[in-house]
Structure formats: C-alpha cells, structure tokens
Amino acid sequence: xxxxxxxxxxxxxxxxxxxxxxxxxxxxxxxxxxxxxxxxxxxxxxxxxxxxxxxxxxxxxxxxxxxxxxxxxxxxxxxxxxxxxxxxxxxxxxxxxxxxxxxxxxxxxxxxxxxxxxxxxxxxxxxxxxxxxxxxxxxxxxxxxxxxxxxxxxxxxxxxxxxxxxxxxxxxxxxxxxxxxxxxxxxxxxxxxxxxxxxxxxxxxxxxxxxxxxxxxxxxxxxxxxxxxxxxxxxxxxxxxxxxxxxxxxxxxxxxxxxxxxxxxxxxxxxxxxxxxxxxxxxxxx
Amino acid sequence: xxxxxxxxxxxxxxxxxxxxxxxxxxxxxxxxxxxxxxxxxxxxxxxxxxxxxxxxxxxxxxxxxxxxxxxxxxxxxxxxxxxxxxxxxxxxxxxxxxxxxxxxxxxxxxxxxxxxxxxxxxxxxxxxxxxxxxxxxxxxxxxxxxxxxxxxxxxxxxxxxxxx
Ligand SMILES: Cc1cc2nc3c(=O)[nH]c(=O)nc-3n(C[C@@H](O)[C@H](O)[C@H](O)COP(=O)(O)OP(=O)(O)OC[C@H]3O[C@@H](n4cnc5c(N)ncnc54)[C@H](O)[C@@H]3O)c2cc1C
Ligand code: FES
Ligand code: FES
Numbered sequence: 365x366x367x368x369x370x371x372x373x374x375x376x377x378x379x380x381x382x383x384x385x386x387x388x389x390x391x392x393x394x395x396x397x398x399x400x401x402x403x404x405x406x407x408x409x410x411x412x413x414x415x416x417x418x419x420x421x422x423x424x425x426x427x428x429x430x431x432x433x434x435x436x437x438x439x440x441x442x443x444x445x446x447x448x449x450x451x452x453x454x455x456x457x458x459x460x461x462x463x464x465x466x467x468x469x470x471x472x473x474x475x476x477x478x479x480x481x482x483x484x485x486x487x488x489x490x491x492x493x494x495x496x497x498x499x500x501x502x503x504x505x506x507x508x509x510x511x512x513x514x515x516x517x518x519x520x521x522x523x524x525x526x527x528x529x530x531x532x533x534x535x536x537x538x539x540x541x542x543x544x545x546x547x548x549x550x551x552x553x554x555x556x557x558x559x560x561x562x563x564x565x566x567x568x569x570x571x572x573x574x575x576x577x578x579x580x581x582x583x584x585x586x587x588x589x590x591x592x593x594x595x596x597x598x599x600x601x602x603x604x605x606x607x608x609x610x611x612x613x614x615x616x617x618x619x620x621x622x623x624x625x626x627x628x629x630x631x632x633x634x635x636x637x638x639x640x641x642x643x644x645x646x647x648x649x650x
Numbered sequence: 651x652x653x654x655x656x657x658x659x660x661x662x663x664x665x666x667x668x669x670x671x672x673x674x675x676x677x678x679x680x681x682x683x684x685x686x687x688x689x690x691x692x693x694x695x696x697x698x699x700x701x702x703x704x705x706x707x708x709x710x711x712x713x714x715x716x717x718x719x720x721x722x723x724x725x726x727x728x729x730x731x732x733x734x735x736x737x738x739x740x741x742x743x744x745x746x747x748x749x750x751x752x753x754x755x756x757x758x759x760x761x762x763x764x765x766x767x768x769x770x771x772x773x774x775x776x777x778x779x780x781x782x783x784x785x786x787x788x789x790x791x792x793x794x795x796x797x798x799x800x801x802x803x804x805x806x807x808x809x810x811x812x813x814x
Binding site: 393396464465 | 656659675677679698701703706713714715718719720723725766769783784787788
C-alpha cells in the first residue's frame with residue numbers, strides 16, 4: 365500500500381472542508397473493508413483519507429413514519445441484529461445478515477455499503493426492492509436520492525459525488541401483508557459473495573397479485589430491479605406457470621461477468637431459477 | 651539512497667489492558683501494528699484480505715479482521731488479542747477445550763478461532779451446532795476438518811455455563 369495522509373475530523377463540516385481542500389486526491393473511509401483491500405492491491409491510489417470514525421451522530425437506527433432511518437456509520441452487523449429492524453423490516457435483517465461474516469459485518473458500514481458499488485454486494489437488490497433512499501451531504505447541504513433513480517451507476521461507481529458523505533438511508537416498510545425473501549446463491553462457500561442474488565417481495569390480496577418486486581445482484585454491472593416481473597403477474601391469480609413466465613423475463617436484464625463463480629450463461633440461468641424460487645415463496649405457492 | 655519521507659503519526663491503543671503508543675505510517679495495518687510495533691505475535695496473518703479469519707481480534711467489544719483495518723482506525727480503542735484471553739496462568743475454557751478435544755493440529759488458525767468463538771460464547775454460551783457453524787464460517791482451518799473445533803467450542807460452553 366502506498367503512503368497517504370489520514371484525517372480524523374470530528375464534525376461533518378470539518379470533513380467537508382477537508383474533502384473540498386483535497387478534491388480528487390481525497391476519499392472518504394468508513395469501515396475500510398472495501399477501500400483497504402483495493403488500496404492494498406493498488407487498484408486505487410489515495411493521497412488523503414478522510415475518516416468518519418470520530419464524527420458523532422452517524423450511528424443510529426430509528427423507526428419513523430417514513431420507515432427505518434439508518435445511519436451511515438451504523439455497522440452492517442448492527443442492522444443484521446437489530447430488534448427494531450427485524451420488527452419493521454425482516455427483509456433487511458435477512459439481507460444484511462447474509463453479508464460476508466460477523467467479523468466483516470462488524471467493520472463494514474451501511475454508508476460504505478451503498479457508496480461502494482460492487483455489483484455482488486448483498487444490500488443493493490433489497491434496497492431497490494424496498495425503494496430506499498440515500499441521504500448524501502455536501503458542504504452545500506443534504507440531498508436525498510432514491511436508489512431506484514440510478515444510484516447504482518456502474519462497477520464501483522455510485523451516486524456519491526466528490527465532496528459528498530452518505531449520512532444515512534431511509535427504508536420504507538414493506539406493505540403489511542407482504543411476504544419477502546432474500547436468496548443468496550452460494551455454490552462455493554458460505555462466506556462468499558453471491559454467484560447470483562435475488563431479493564423479492566410479493567403481496568397477494570383477494571387471490572390476485574397486487575404488488576410484486578424483484579431485485580437482482582451479481583448479474584450485471586450494478587444491482588438491478590426487474591420491473592418486467594410485475595408486468596406478468598400483477599392483477600392475476602398466481603400460478604406456477606405464470607411464475608415461470610415472469611422469472612423468464614429477468615434473462616434480458618442479465619449481463620454477468622464470467623468468473624470463478626461461473627460463466628455468464630450459467631449465472632443467467634441461475635438468476636432465472638432463483639427468481640422463480642423467490643417468487644414461488646413470496647406469492648405463497650410453496 | 652532515497653530519503654524516507656514517510657509521515658508517521660502517533661497511534662495509542664489499549665491492548666489487553668495495557669496502553670501502548672507508537673508512531674507509524676498511516677498505511678500500517680492493525681495486524682502489523684500489533685505484531686511488529688507492539689511485539690504481540692500471537693495474532694497471525696495469512697490471506698491479508700479479510701477472508702480467512704486468522705487475524706481476528708476484538709476491538710471495541712466486537713471481533714474484526716485486523717488485516718483490513720488500519721492502525722489509525724483503531725486509535726483510542728480497546729483491543730483484546732489472544733495474549734489477553736487467559737486469566738494470568740489460568741487458561742480460558744476455550745483454550746483448555748481446544749487442547750483437550752483436538753481443536754487444533756498445526757495451530758496457525760487457532761488464535762483466530764479462539765478470538766471468534768470467545769465472542770460467540772460471550773453472547774451465547776449454549777450455541778447449537780448450526781449457530782456455531784454460522785458464526786465461525788469465516789474462520790478457515792486446513793487441518794482439523796472443523797468438527798473438532800465445533801466440539802471444542804461446545805465443551806468450552808459447558809464449562810462456562812457451569813461457572814468455570
Ligand atoms: C472478505 C470480504 C467479504 C465480503 N463479502 C461481502 C458479501 O458477501 N456481501 C456484501 O454485501 N459485502 C461484502 N463485503 C463488504 C463489501 O461490500 C464492502 O467492503 C463494504 O460494504 C464497504 O463498507 P465499509 O464501511 O467498509 O466501506 P469503506 O471500505 O470504508 O468504503 C467503501 C467505498 O465507499 C466510500 N464510502 C464509504 N463510506 C462512505 C460515506 N459514508 N460517504 C461517502 N462515501 C463513502 C469509500 O470512499 C469507498 O469508495 C465483504 C468484504 C470483505 C472484506
Ligand atoms: S489475514 Fe486477516 S482475514 Fe485472513
Ligand atoms: S489447525 Fe492448522 S489450520 Fe487450523
């Protein structure tokens with residue numbers, strides 16, 4: 365790893381002024397679980413790391429009328445083990461609980477998780493399904509962006525702009541009668557990144573599907589929301605045949621990178637298979 | 651000869667109850683800090699990318715990988731390493747159990763296994779086999795085949811439940 369300077373501002377204002385002083389040469393560090401590995405491998409060079417570790421007020425989990433508000437410095441393990449999260453939004457509990465290992469989740473933060481932009485991360489497909497928003501603060505103020513409005517841009521590129529700090533996220537609750545599931549397909553080891561991942565939510569009311577959402581991870585350059593699924597299912601009585609037809613539509617969204625977890629064809633086939641299983645579960649066909 | 655222009659910064663941590671300060675470059679990882687600056691070589695490093703669990707230490711009450719943390723990120727925190735697990739001469743029930751039930755062979759992964767399982771037993775002294783597997787999945791071992799590690803953790807849990 366190359367040399368750099370490490371800054372530990374104690375307020376957001378100080379952090380913003382460091383980020384504006386050093387511009388492109390600076391980068392935010394939160395848990396460091398993503399950044400340090402990239403720096404070790406010389407994938408990125410940074411002259412100034414601006415750490416959030418001494419800034420108070422960024423670690424919280426609150427239940428509000430708009431849903432759950434979770435701080436940028438809240439750890440992924442805190443989300444996975446929070447009673448408030450589980451009560452309000454079990455899909456979040458399930459998803460964050462699948463991230464790597466206890467040890468990694470204890471360091472990795474929610475803000476780092478939405479800023480990092482690795483297409484194989486667990487939280488993004490679920491945040492798309494739940495229509496979450498990211499709060500990003502710069503020296504000029506704070507903006508709120510829905511993750512569905514293009515937050516996940518490309519490999520390791522997200523909506524965080526230079527000088528911005530993700531202070532937290534807001535996650536609306538799933539509809540009261542919704543069933544949800546997060547399926548992380550792990551053919552290699554239990555602590556791996558997913559080969560493909562499917563997050564799903566479904567509501568069946570009066571015998572017909574009234575809401576169905578599917579988010580996919582590891583199948584493209586970012587996590588994606590499969591809007592085509594609703595087109596096939598909403599307004600209809602759920603059946604195994606319709607679920608099969610709906611799952612087949614996600615094939616067009618898949619352009620996965622072939623790697624040691626499988627070829628592009630294999631991953632695409634698995635995305636269809638696991639979408640079908642997830643839909644079967646959330647539409648009560650099991 | 652090029653001049654060493656590396657900037658050093660002071661890092662103060664409390665490890666196993668003793669406060670230490672050392673001046674290190676910000677790029678120093680916590681595992682290197684613990685091993686080379688503090689001389690506590692019980693903590694090992696293998697994969698260096700957060701996967702194998704061998705470098706597990708407790709920081710601020712939770713377990714972390716010390717290979718993917720910077721020493722400067724740990725500044726001001728309380729750390730426990732394998733050297734701080736025994737109570738003086740009296741070994742921790744996990745250390746006894748790993749010896750008595752074949753929880754290690756070559757021993758390289760053992761400091762990490764003990765730090766991770768100690769954190770598990772502190773919050774749940776009676777874990778099921780599945781709970782142990784789920785918690786310990788990030789601690790790799792090339793020797794034991796894992797079953798003896800699981801058994802060691804269960805036996806240590808029994809001792810802890812009986813109040814040592
Ligand atoms: C061995 C290993 C296995 C893993 N496996 C998985 C897995 O299976 N699933 C999964 O989802 N994740 C996994 N991860 C975690 C990985 O997704 C990221 O490392 C993690 O989400 C980053 O969080 P962090 O707080 O450590 O961010 P950092 O490493 O500190 O930062 C990551 C990026 O986000 C930026 N950033 C961080 N915080 C902010 C902020 N508040 N505002 C603006 N920018 C910010 C940084 O500048 C950097 O570009 C794994 C990590 C490791 C080391
Ligand atoms: S050396 Fe740190 S996890 Fe492997
Ligand atoms: S005892 Fe040898 S690697 Fe675990």
